[in-house]
Amino acid sequence: MNKTLIVYGSTTGNTESVADDIAKILEKNGRSVEIVSAADVSVDGMANGYETLFLGSSTWGDDEIELQDDFVPLFDDLDKAGLQGKKVAVFGCGDSSYEFFCGAVDAIEEKAESLGAIILGDTLKIDGDPESDEVTAWTESILEKL
Ligand SMILES: Cc1cc2nc3c(=O)[nH]c(=O)nc-3n(C[C@H](O)[C@H](O)[C@H](O)COP(=O)(O)O)c2cc1C
Numbered sequence: 001m002n003k004t005l006i007v008y009g010s011t012t013g014n015t016e017s018v019a020d021d022i023a024k025i026l027e028k029n030g031r032s033v034e035i036v037s038a039a040d041v042s043v044d045g046m047a048n049g050y051e052t053l054f055l056g057s058s059t060w061g062d063d064e065i066e067l068q069d070d071f072v073p074l075f076d077d078l079d080k081a082g083l084q085g086k087k088v089a090v091f092g093c094g095d096s097s098y099e100f101f102c103g104a105v106d107a108i109e110e111k112a113e114s115l116g117a118i119i120l121g122d123t124l125k126i127d128g129d130p131e132s133d134e135v136t137a138w139t140e141s142i143l144e145k146l
Contacts, residue, residue, distance in 0.1 A: 009071030
């Protein structure tokens with residue numbers, strides 16, 4: 001089994017473009033990839049049939065961490081996704097001028113780990129506009145762990 005699912009939540013398109021770049025790099029490396037917006041995914045058994053998942057969300061809110069709107073229901077019911085024993089990498093866009101820079105990324109990583117996922121490497125936290133070099137370097141570092 002060599003299938004990867006990328007699920008992203010993105011309001012202005014930044015995290016979506018990162019997800020697209022990740023998908024291209026994974027496919028170039030021979031992996032079978034499905035990519036879906038958090039708005040269009042059903043959390044029940046979401047991880048079934050996949051070896052690896054990339055979960056991405058931008059961060060909103062001011063004095064508290066808010067996940068991107070579409071990712072909220074997914075996060076709330078993440079225990080239904082079947083993440084136990086799955087390899088998971090987490091990414092997202094944010095802005096370091098906020099108190100909780102990419103707080104959604106930390107929250108997703110923490111919750112996935114608590115549900116028994118195997119977290120792959122460091123998370124990817126993008127400050128400002130995504131740069132493809134940064135995304136490529138990170139994705140290649142994750143590929144080394146697969
Ligand atoms: C009202 C507002 C609140 C935000 N809060 C945070 C925050 O708490 N932490 C953070 O890292 N970025 C924060 N951001 C920045 C966004 O996460 C950033 O613009 C990101 O690139 C959006 O990604 P998306 O297009 O994938 O949704 C905030 C932006 C706005 C407009």
